[in-house]
Amino acid sequence: MTSDYDCIIAGGGPAGMMTGLLLARAGCRVCVLEKHPDFFHDFRGDTIHPATLALIDSLGWLDEFLALPHQKAAQLHAEIAGAQVTIADFSRLKTACPYIVFMPQWDFLDFLARKASALPGFELRMGHQITGLLQSQGKVRGVSCLDAGGQPQEITAPLVIGADGRNSVVRQAAGLRTLDFGSPVDVLWFRLSRLPDDPAPAMSHAGPAQGLVLIDRGDFWQCGYVIRKGSWQDVQENGLPALRAALAALSPLPAARLDELTDWSQLHLLSIRMDRLEKWWAPGVLCIGDAAHAMSPVGGFGVNLAIQDAVAAANILGTPLREGRLQPRDLARVQARRLFPTRATQGLQKMMRRKRKPDGQAAPRPPGFLRLIARWPFLSRWMGRLIGMGFRPEKLSAQLRNPLKAIGK
Numbered sequence: 001m002t003s004d005y006d007c008i009i010a011g012g013g014p015a016g017m018m019t020g021l022l023l024a025r026a027g028c029r030v031c032v033l034e035k036h037p038d039f040f041h042d043f044r045g046d047t048i049h050p051a052t053l054a055l056i057d058s059l060g061w062l063d064e065f066l067a068l069p070h071q072k073a074a075q076l077h078a079e080i081a082g083a084q085v086t087i088a089d090f091s092r093l094k095t096a097c098p099y100i101v102f103m104p105q106w107d108f109l110d111f112l113a114r115k116a117s118a119l120p121g122f123e124l125r126m127g128h129q130i131t132g133l134l135q136s137q138g139k140v141r142g143v144s145c146l147d148a149g150g151q152p153q154e155i156t157a158p159l160v161i162g163a164d165g166r167n168s169v170v171r172q173a174a175g176l177r178t179l180d181f182g183s184p185v186d187v188l189w190f191r192l193s194r195l196p197d198d199p200a201p202a203m204s205h206a207g208p209a210q211g212l213v214l215i216d217r218g219d220f221w222q223c224g225y226v227i228r229k230g231s232w233q234d235v236q237e238n239g240l241p242a243l244r245a246a247l248a249a250l251s252p253l254p255a256a257r258l259d260e261l262t263d264w265s266q267l268h269l270l271s272i273r274m275d276r277l278e279k280w281w282a283p284g285v286l287c288i289g290d291a292a293h294a295m296s297p298v299g300g301f302g303v304n305l306a307i308q309d310a311v312a313a314a315n316i317l318g319t320p321l322r323e324g325r326l327q328p329r330d331l332a333r334v335q336a337r338r339l340f341p342t343r344a345t346q347g348l349q350k351m352m353r354r355k356r357k358p359d360g361q362a363a364p365r366p367p368g369f370l371r372l373i374a375r376w377p378f379l380s381r382w383m384g385r386l387i388g389m390g391f392r393p394e395k396l397s398a399q400l401r402n403p404l405k406a407i408g409k
Contacts, residue, residue, distance in 0.1 A: 003142070006322065007031075007159045007317075007321055008033065010143065010163060011168075012032050012034030013163060013165060013290075013306070015163040015289030016032055016034070016289070016310075018310035019309075020032040022400050023317070025318075025399075027322045028321045030121055030122050031157070032125070035164075036126065037126050039105070047100055048100065051390055052303070053065075053096060054095050058396055066101075068111065070102060071216055074098065083374070086377065088299075089380040090387075092384065095389070098388075100387075100388065102217060128145050131143075131145055131152075133285065141157075159284060160286075162174070162291040163291055163310075171277060171291050174287075176278070176279060176280070176281075177278045178277055180273075181350070182274065183296060185228060186231070186270060188232075189222070189225075191221065191223065192258070193221075194217070194220050194221050211225075212226070212247065213226075214252075221253070232269050240263075270297070272297065274296050276292070276293040276342060277293065280292045281334070288306065288338075295349065296346075301345050301349065305341065305345055313334050317331075319399065341390055341391040344391040
């Protein structure tokens, strides 16, 4: 059978865009389908970890990338028992960028799209909503979708990669089973203005039942308010004044700053999930990133883990895809390569989250894991390694470092 592409990638997030870019560098014909008309969606994961920065450096793009607006953090802090504690120190990492970068995800994705579009085998289709998988003789052969004008289309390829997030259409259509680890909390994201004389607060401010995270984004604070799982309706019924009062009790900013919250549309609910597919693949289909393993926002691991999945997938699949000899065992190799770091990261996130009381309220103290870091500060360097680089950082194969050689030019 002839196919339109070597690979179709569902989802134009970090995992999908990086996988598409790298497979195109390997000489494959790749089509990325993104359901939104653009990348401009607020409150996505905006942390770029040292391992991802090292990857960008190995591609030769680091200076250009860091010319984009961003903020840097060589350490992450938390407020524990009224004291500021360093929970992760990246400054001692032996890598090109020993710090985390905070950058709007749309800028990151636009950057990847520009680089990928310069490759002859890459195509990005915005506003294309995948509706299902095409199957023949027990194998996935492509996707059905609605194009930007709402018209149905069928696009074929010997491999479909699901990088379409925690609500993945691909993994659902492929019938892949999920292990759900639950989550006791959700997060409300919102913005507050940042003024020159604002204090430099810790990254996290912990109260007896809730938590407030503030991230310095230059001209504004990106704020995350932790609430009990499923309590969003209760928060709304209590009213905005009650919410502002609860935030003021936790925030290091002047209480009057909370008056900027005047409408519920300013708050965005992130329903926290932590899960993992039992099997990431089936003949002709593979899931990576959040489609394979939804992560908690604790530690900001999600984007970096998705990028590492993309590198592993491109390293393993690039040659067999280009040469038309892809086998199910190649897909199994991707899961085998990435399963340990996924399990270990989710295990670490479980240790970092707060325990819940029987009534659903948070325990009055931070997790014991964080209390250990507060007691023995040298552990912050170990955490900097785990958060910054991950449990198994991936490196580009020779064919991806030298794309012209990979496609025989």
